[in-house]
Amino acid sequence: MPLPASFIDALSDLLGERFSTATAVREHHGRDESLYDPIPPDAVAFAHTVEEISAILGLCHAHRVPVIPYGSGSSLEGHLLAVQGGLSLDVSAMNQVLAFTPEDMSITVQPGITRKTLNEYLRASGLFFPIDPGADASIGGMCATRASGTNAVRYGTMRENVLGLKAVLADGRVMHTGSQAKKSSAGYDLTRLLIGSEGTLGVISEITLKLHPQPEAISAAVCSFDSVAGAVQTVIETIQMGVPVARAELVDRLAIEALNRYAKLDLRAAPTLFLEFHGNQVSVAEQAETVQGLAQGNGGQNFEWATRQEDRNRLWSARHDALFAFLQLKPGCRALSTDVCVPLSKLAECVVATEQDLNQSYLPAPIFGHVGDGNFHVCMLLAPDNPAELIEAERLNHAIVHRALQAGGTCTGEHGVGLHKIDFLLQEHGEVAIDSMRAIKQALDPQGLMNPGKIFRALQEPL
Incomplete structure (x- = not known):
């Protein structure tokens, strides 16, 4: 249904050139990083303040126009697609720090600020925000999808690192949740209700985040294994022993081959753990020594250290670029990525069974993931013009998810539900x-x- 003329006039008066029905703008806001074809909205509004968001939602409510909040466009499950048309509400220009209280180890930001920009702002303070989903996502979007990423095994997810929010509800009312206090027993936990709500309950417009001290020492390592089972068992034993590892990432043989080719690395083509340890010089050395011993007991070899920042950056940049590396395994392909998370006691069983499923399929499909918290992914590569490959990918996806649910896990550890x-x-x-x-x-x-x-x-x- 076309947007009412009175609605278009009202938003044009409110926003001027920051309201657009141009095809290129609409198409840009009608796609994300998912497998779905773009579904553009009818119009796009660019908000700069909470008051503008409130006014926009008030108009949408009065004219019954659907609203899709938009940050950086990096979501993976069709969250941004305008399946019922309506208005894409872009908050990417709301990217400022509003309050920083280092004594409380907290910071209040607008939703459009990205995690890299935030940590650049914090760099000289001795504090940092640890949630790292790989993409340079907006903090508002990370709240909406309850993002986590490579550091979650030590620092938790967005759920544990948001102290409070300001959100604009569907009718334009502004709601405050939480506080700057580290804990509260005051009423329903509305903050956690909005974390992971994927824009279905309101527009997150301010966020107060918990910060963490920058570690005195950081050490990263890679270790290859003869089997995926050995790599996963090493991580399980590491967590069960209480070693506070900061990152524990698994990449299988096919993933390593793709990363070597894409990032010009020379890692052994075998299942591999990417590890990182945070603390002081003594504790980091103790953690690394313990994990190295566990790895050797599970068939680990070629333990290689990266203590210089440039070496660590190169290592983790390669890991974060994994999707782009995988896409080059099959030129012109698209990716369907799973996102299950299971209890640690079931992790090895589920990963090994998934590996067996993939070995019997003709689709190239690397395994990788944040196995330190039981979260792993399979990136299935399929030709966009081949329906049979999509059917095969969904068959594998259903098997992986069903196995995770049977193990007491979840269908999504960090990507969210969206459409898929x-x-x-x-x-x-x-x-x-x-x-x-x-x-x-x-x-x-x-x-x-x-x-x-x-x-x-x-x-x-x-x-």
Whole structure:
């Protein structure tokens, strides 16, 4: 349905050139990093203040126009696609630090600031924000998808590192949640309700984050193994012994071959752990020595250290560029990436079974992931014009997710539900939980305007 003329006029008056119906702008805001084809919105609004977000949502509410919040566009599950048309609300220009209190180890920022910009701001303070999903995502988007990444095994996810929020609800009202205190027993935890809500309950407009001290010493290492099982078992034993490893990343043989080719590395083509240790000089050395011993007991070899910052940066840049490296294994392909997370006790079993599934398939599909917290991915590479390959990829994906759920895990450890995992979420939580989520959605967004079609299917059309 076309946008009402009165709505277009009102937003044009409010935002001027920051409101656009241009095709190029709409197409840019109608795609993310998922496998889905773009679905552009009807228009795009660029907000600069909380007050503008409130006014925009008030107009959308009055004219019953769907709204899709937009940060940096790096989501992976179709979160940004305008499946019911409407308005893409771009907050990327809201990228300022609003308050920094190093004594409290906290900082309040606007949603459009990216994690790299934030840590550059913090660099001279002795503090840093540890959540690292790989992409230079916006902090607002990281809140919306409950992001985590390579450091989660030590520092937790966005859930543990957000102290409070300011969010604009569907009707334009502004809600404050949480505080700068480190804990609270005051009422429902609305902050955690919004963390992971994927833009379906409101627009996150300010975030107060918990910060951490920059470690005195950092050491990184790579260690290859004869088998994926040996690598995974090393990580399990490391966590069970209480070693506070900061990063524990698995890449399988195919992934290593892709990284070697893409990043000009010369790592042994075998299942490999990328490890990082944070602390002081003594504790880092003790952690590394312990893990090296565990690795050797599980078939680990070629333990190589990277203590200089430039060497660590090269190592982790290669890991973060894994998707681009994988895409070069099959030129012209697209990627479907799984995102399961399982209890540590089931991790080796699930990864090995997944490896067996992939060995019986014709699709190239590297395994990689943040195995320190039980989260692993499979990146299935398929030709975009070959329906049979998509069917095969979804078959593998269903098997991987089903196995994770049977093991007591989850269908998504960090990417979120979006469009792709709606049915998996129902399998994971059941009808009662999904009905409860729908009730919360109905209470905060009775017209069903906030990022409709994501997380779960509505029982009825929007009012």
